Amino acid sequence: MPIYIHEIETPIPVVDLDRLAANLDTMAAYCAVHGLALRPHVKTHKAPRIAADQMRLGAVGLTCATPRELEVMSEVSDDLLLAHPPIGWPKIHRVVGISREVRLAVAVDTVEAATRLARVARDVGRFVGVRVEVDLGMRRMGAPTPEAALDLVRHVAGLTGLRYEGILFYPGHIRQPVREQDAALAQLRADLGRVLEMLADDDLEPQVVSGGSTPLAWRIHEVDGVTEVRPGTYVFNDRTTAEIGACAWEDCALTVLATVISTAVPGQAVIDAGSKALGREPLAGPDSAAKGYGALLDRPEVTVARMSEEHGILDLSRTSWVPEVGDVVRVVPNHVCVVVHLNDLVYGVRGEVVETHWPVTARGRETEWPAVAR
Amino acid sequence: MPIYIHEIETPIPVVDLDRLAANLDTMAAYCAVHGLALRPHVKTHKAPRIAADQMRLGAVGLTCATPRELEVMSEVSDDLLLAHPPIGWPKIHRVVGISREVRLAVAVDTVEAATRLARVARDVGRFVGVRVEVDLGMRRMGAPTPEAALDLVRHVAGLTGLRYEGILFYPGHIRQPVREQDAALAQLRADLGRVLEMLADDDLEPQVVSGGSTPLAWRIHEVDGVTEVRPGTYVFNDRTTAEIGACAWEDCALTVLATVISTAVPGQAVIDAGSKALGREPLAGPDSAAKGYGALLDRPEVTVARMSEEHGILDLSRTSWVPEVGDVVRVVPNHVCVVVHLNDLVYGVRGEVVETHWPVTARGRETEWPAVAR
Numbered sequence: 001m002p003i004y005i006h007e008i009e010t011p012i013p014v015v016d017l018d019r020l021a022a023n024l025d026t027m028a029a030y031c032a033v034h035g036l037a038l039r040p041h042v043k044t045h046k047a048p049r050i051a052a053d054q055m056r057l058g059a060v061g062l063t064c065a066t067p068r069e070l071e072v073m074s075e076v077s078d079d080l081l082l083a084h085p086p087i088g089w090p091k092i093h094r095v096v097g098i099s100r101e102v103r104l105a106v107a108v109d110t111v112e113a114a115t116r117l118a119r120v121a122r123d124v125g126r127f128v129g130v131r132v133e134v135d136l137g138m139r140r141m142g143a144p145t146p147e148a149a150l151d152l153v154r155h156v157a158g159l160t161g162l163r164y165e166g167i168l169f170y171p172g173h174i175r176q177p178v179r180e181q182d183a184a185l186a187q188l189r190a191d192l193g194r195v196l197e198m199l200a201d202d203d204l205e206p207q208v209v210s211g212g213s214t215p216l217a218w219r220i221h222e223v224d225g226v227t228e229v230r231p232g233t234y235v236f237n238d239r240t241t242a243e244i245g246a247c248a249w250e251d252c253a254l255t256v257l258a259t260v261i262s263t264a265v266p267g268q269a270v271i272d273a274g275s276k277a278l279g280r281e282p283l284a285g286p287d288s289a290a291k292g293y294g295a296l297l298d299r300p301e302v303t304v305a306r307m308s309e310e311h312g313i314l315d316l317s318r319t320s321w322v323p324e325v326g327d328v329v330r331v332v333p334n335h336v337c338v339v340v341h342l343n344d345l346v347y348g349v350r351g352e353v354v355e356t357h358w359p360v361t362a363r364g365r366e367t368e369w370p371a372v373a374r
Numbered sequence: 375m376p377i378y379i380h381e382i383e384t385p386i387p388v389v390d391l392d393r394l395a396a397n398l399d400t401m402a403a404y405c406a407v408h409g410l411a412l413r414p415h416v417k418t419h420k421a422p423r424i425a426a427d428q429m430r431l432g433a434v435g436l437t438c439a440t441p442r443e444l445e446v447m448s449e450v451s452d453d454l455l456l457a458h459p460p461i462g463w464p465k466i467h468r469v470v471g472i473s474r475e476v477r478l479a480v481a482v483d484t485v486e487a488a489t490r491l492a493r494v495a496r497d498v499g500r501f502v503g504v505r506v507e508v509d510l511g512m513r514r515m516g517a518p519t520p521e522a523a524l525d526l527v528r529h530v531a532g533l534t535g536l537r538y539e540g541i542l543f544y545p546g547h548i549r550q551p552v553r554e555q556d557a558a559l560a561q562l563r564a565d566l567g568r569v570l571e572m573l574a575d576d577d578l579e580p581q582v583v584s585g586g587s588t589p590l591a592w593r594i595h596e597v598d599g600v601t602e603v604r605p606g607t608y609v610f611n612d613r614t615t616a617e618i619g620a621c622a623w624e625d626c627a628l629t630v631l632a633t634v635i636s637t638a639v640p641g642q643a644v645i646d647a648g649s650k651a652l653g654r655e656p657l658a659g660p661d662s663a664a665k666g667y668g669a670l671l672d673r674p675e676v677t678v679a680r681m682s683e684e685h686g687i688l689d690l691s692r693t694s695w696v697p698e699v700g701d702v703v704r705v706v707p708n709h710v711c712v713v714v715h716l717n718d719l720v721y722g723v724r725g726e727v728v729e730t731h732w733p734v735t736a737r738g739r740e741t742e743w744p745a746v747a748r
Contacts, residue, residue, distance in 0.1 A: 009441075009464035012739065043683060065684045067383075084684055087646070087700055088633045090383040109638040112699035133638075140685055141636045141644055148638070172682065259462045262515045264483040264507075264522070270515055272461070276715050280654045308546065309417060309711055310439045310458055311514055325486035326461055337683055341650050342716070344738045364718045365386065 003354040006328045010259045011273035013339055014330070014347045017355060019253035020050070020235060027217065027234050028057040034221035039063050039081060039210065041232030042073055044337045046362035047346070050235060051076045061103075063230040064362075067094040072362035074099045081105045081131065081210075083168065083230065085113040085141075092120045096128060105129030107168050109142045114156050121161030130156045131168035131210055136191045137184075138173040146195045153204050166206030166227075167195065171216050175284050178245045181219055189223050196225050215246050238336035239295055243283055254346075255297050255330035256339060258312065260323045269314045269323040273331055274307040279338035297330040304331060377728040380702045384633045385647035387713055388704070388721045391729060393627035394424070394609060401591065401608050402431040408595035413437050413455060413584065415606030416447055418711045420736035421720070424609060425450045435477075437604045438736075441468040446736035448473045455479045455505065455584075457542065457604065459487040459515075466494045470502060479503030481542050483516045488530050495535030504530050505542035505584055510565045511558075512547040520569045527578050540580030540601075541569065548590050549658050552619040555593055563597050570599050589620050612710035613669055617657055628720075629671050629704035630713060632686065634697045643688045643697040647705055648681040653712035671704040678705060 005014060031038040040054045041063040051062055051073055061079030064070045070080055071094075078101050085108045086092045096117070098104060108114045108130055121128045134149045135142030143149035149167065157164045169192070174184045192209070199205055212220045212229025214237075220229055233240075236254035237247040258273035275293075282288040292303030292315060305315035312331070314323065323329075333339045340346065341363050348356040379388060405412040414428045415437040425436055425447055435453030438444045444454055445468075452475050459482045460466045470491070472478060482488045482504055495502045508523045509516030517523035523541065531538045543566070548558045566583070573579055586594045586603025588611075594603055607614075610628035611621040632647035649667075656662040666677030666689060679689035686705070688697065697703075707713045714720065715737050722730040 007464070009468065009739070010462055084646070085635050087635045088384055088702070090381070091633075094383065109636050110699050113635070116700075135639055139639050139642075140680075140682065140687065142638055144639050259465075261459050261461045261487070262483050264516055265509055265513050265518050268513075272458070275653075275655070275712060279649075280656075280712075281649070282654075306514075308514065309715075313514065325484050326490075328462070338649060338654075341683075344740065365383070366718065 005257065005349055005352050005354055008257065008347065008354060010257050010328065011271075011277040012257050012345065012347055013254055013343050014257045014349050014354070015236065016253045017348045017350050019251060023235055023237060023247075023251060023253055024053055024057055027231060028059075030218060031229065032058060036221060036226065037208075037228040039228055039230050040235070041065070041083070041230050042069055042362060044232035044340060045235050046072070046340055046360045047358050048072060048076050048361055049358050060228070063232070066362075066365060067091055068365050069362040070095060070098050074102050079103045081107070081230075083107045083170075085109060085117075087113060087116065089116075089120075092116055096120045096124055096126060100126070103129065105131055105165055107131045107133045108156070109133040109152070111152065111155050114152070114159060114162065118159040118161040127161065127163045129163045129165040131166050131208065132156055132164075133168050133170075134195055136169045136171060136188055138170060140170070140172065142169060146198045149195050150198050150202060150204070153199060154202070157204060164204070166208030166210065167199075168210040171211060171213055174213075174216050175244060178215075178218060181216070185219060185222055192223060192225055214241055215244055218246065233336060236336045239332050239334045240283055242332075243285075249300060249332075252297065252332045254336050254339065255332055256294070257347075258329050258331055260325055260327040260329065263323060263325055268316060271304070271312045271314060271329060271331070272310060273304075274309050274311045276309045277339070277342060278304060278307065278312060278331060278333050279335060279342060280307060281333070281335035281338055283334050294331040294333045297332050300332070379631065379723055379726050379728055382631065382721065382728060384631050384702065385645075385651040386631050386719065386721055387628055387717050388631045388723050388728070389610065390627045390629075391722045391724050393625060397609055397611060397621075397625060397627055398427055398431055401605060402433075404592060405603065406432060410595060410600065411582075411602040413602055413604050414609070415439070415457070415604050416443055416736060418606035418714060419609050420446070420714055420734045421732050422446060422450050422735055423732050434602070437606070440736075440739060441465055442739050443736045444469060444472050448476050453477045455481070455604075457481045457544075459483060459491075461487060461490065463490075463494075466490055470494045470498055470500060474500070477503065479505055479539055481505045481507045482530070483507040483526070485526065485529050488526070488533060488536065492533040492535040501535065501537045503537045503539040505540050505582065506530055506538075507542050507544075508569055510543045510545060510562055512544060514544070514546065516543060520572045523569050524572050524576060524578070527573060528576070531578060538578070540582030540584065541573075542584040545585060545587055545590050548587075549618060552589075552592060555590065559593060559596055566597060566599055588615055589618055592620065607710060610710045610714075613706050613708045614657055616706075617659075623674060623706075626671065626706045628710050628713065629706055630668070631721075632703050632705055634699055634701040634703065637697060637699055642690060645678070645686045645688060645703060645705070646684060647678075648683050648685045650683045651713070651716060652678060652681065652686060652705060652707050653709060653716060654681060655707070655709035655712055657708050668705040668707045671706050674706070
């Protein structure tokens with residue numbers, strides 16, 4: 001006897017399996033058409049079963065942000081990139097200590113990060129690949145100028161224990177709608193071009209130039225020199241991705257299933273999904289506070305206007321729908337990666353039927369106690 | 375050989391055990407002095423060991439928000455309140471199915487919630503206590519007028535399977551500094567007074583009048599009629615609690631330990647704690663965006679100005695401190711309850727020494743598959 005979506009305990013993330021499959025296919029096809037290596041970021045799903053699908057569809061490897069993600073994903077792929085410099089000694093030891101069957105690469109953006117990584121790599125007798133992170137406008141991480149990038153690449157290339165593989169950037173500052181990215185893409189092309197030229201002049205051509213993000217995914221092939229992309233969000237998409245036109249509303253595969261628990265206060269309805277289920281992530285752009293923290297899949301005009309930890313307050317001002325206590329709704333979150341991180345379990349549905357479930361295995365920071373390396 | 379705080383893997387929440395003990399003592403003493411029953415909300419710590427300390431210090435029982443919290447806390451206390459109406463059938467069955475050794479009470483604010491709860495209580499042959507939630511200004515949940523409250527109390531009192539215990543309110547709208555709460559408290563007194571008067575006129579005096587929150591904790595005794603309080607945050611406190619003067623900065627017991635991972639982009643430093651470690655919770659009040667998402671314990675002028683999922687960008691504009699890659703910092707989060715919910719493990723420290731650790735046992739929504747009740 002099938003289990004229907006309205007029968008399960010809320011709040012809980014549910015993934016539309018058909019939409020997930022379509023999203024995986026679309027990105028794989030885009031990369032294949034444009035000759036880009038696809039190294040999806042697992043931070044979005046943190047689930048080995050989805051990572052395995054990504055590998056089956058042609059991904060060259062996986063991108064991770066934490067040691068836990070590396071450890072879990074080493075069961076699925078033998079080619080992993082940690083796109084986040086490990087700095088503390090316990091973390092470096094944990095990262096470099098990953099299964100020897102994995103071809104491991106790490107992003108670094110400072111001499112200190114490279115030097116520490118090389119020290120541990122030598123200590124344990126292992127070569128670790130390095131991608132030097134360059135800042136192409138986000139102003140978060142990365143060598144801030146072509147000169148700084150060249151200096152750091154030279155340093156990395158000279159360190160025993162490390163294997164210089166190339167460069168990496170994250171264009172997270174490009175969040176405008178896909179059709180309005182022309183100027184930003186032109187700037188990116190110019191900035192990346194200068195870095196590549198300088199490296200070539202010094203005989204330090206990168207084997208890999210890794211860029212990409214879901215918002216920029218469909219146009220990154222316009223940036224000459226990029227060989228690899230690392231999108232994460234595309235597997236599920238979310239309200240932000242739809243808002244900038246990097247997916248259609250119908251491509252949003254993950255929703256948070258919630259129940260209307262109160263209509264006591266006139267003019268609103270309360271659901272049992274609050275900030276501990278949805279995350280307090282704003283939409284980008286002006287007036288973001290007014291846009292709420294999520295919207296109903298079937299009624300996008302109904303938004304989650306306010307939240308407590310376990311309460312979401314629906315804004316009913318733009319709908320004729322009159323919710324009743326007990327109604328079950330599906331909320332498209334603003335930022336899906338945070339929603340997955342808040343949960344241990346995700347349900348897979350096809351239509352209205354709950355077909356499967358899987359653990360969010362790579363969430364958390366599970367480690368041994370005490371997590372000390374001396 | 376002791377383990378020192380700078381030796382453990384980051385990001386991770388660390389709790390100052392002396393501050394935690396002092397916070398527990400202070401609230402217990404306040405309630406004892408004013409003759410208030412203390413029923414702390416476990417949503418903040420989600421840890422049996424802290425709940426056990428609360429019970430040992432005289433709490434009458436515990437407040438929970440989720441079925442998982444109820445289940446875990448039933449090992450620690452035999453008197454539990456679910457301050458959140460269970461509406462979906464799987465959740466109601468799970469809640470009512472908790473150990474028979476527990477005296478269970480549930481907050482409800484609609485006829486539908488009461489009726490559903492009574493049906494399951496009768497089905498399984500158990501009496502469930504009910505506190506009728508009234509809205510005294512927050513506009514989130516609760517009967518919105520004294521008349522509505524009276525109607526709902528009458529309905530509850532007439533339902534077989536339920537035991538009418540009293541009323542409950544959450545004064546979450548009172549978030550101004552403690553010294554500026556006079557007018558809000560006067561309003562609360564008046565509003566609560568009207569509800570109590572109406573119930574008395576109908577011979578439905580509440581046995582319990584449950585109110586309270588950490589921001590209002592130290593003045594709730596000024597509200598006549600309140601018999602019980604349900605503060606949660608006070609065990610750890612946070613930047614919000616300190617900002618409104620409901621605790622001193624030195625009372626913040628939980629910090630997120632983080633490592634400086636990059637100083638590559640001039641004028642800033644990046645730590646390895648981002649929105650997946652700190653939560654994206656704003657400080658209340660005007661200009662909250664400029665106040666950031668946390669501040670350093672030892673340098674409160676240094677705030678976490680921006681975040682990605684695994685990156686926090688420190689605003690260095692108000693400090694002469696020059697952070698270096700590898701420096702370890704302690705971040706006081708804006709909202710500690712969300713931080714705990716993001717983690718599976720918390721470390722306990724005394725001074726600079728890591729003394730213990732404990733699991734955040736009641737986080738998550740662990741359930742059986744499929745979580746269906748028909």
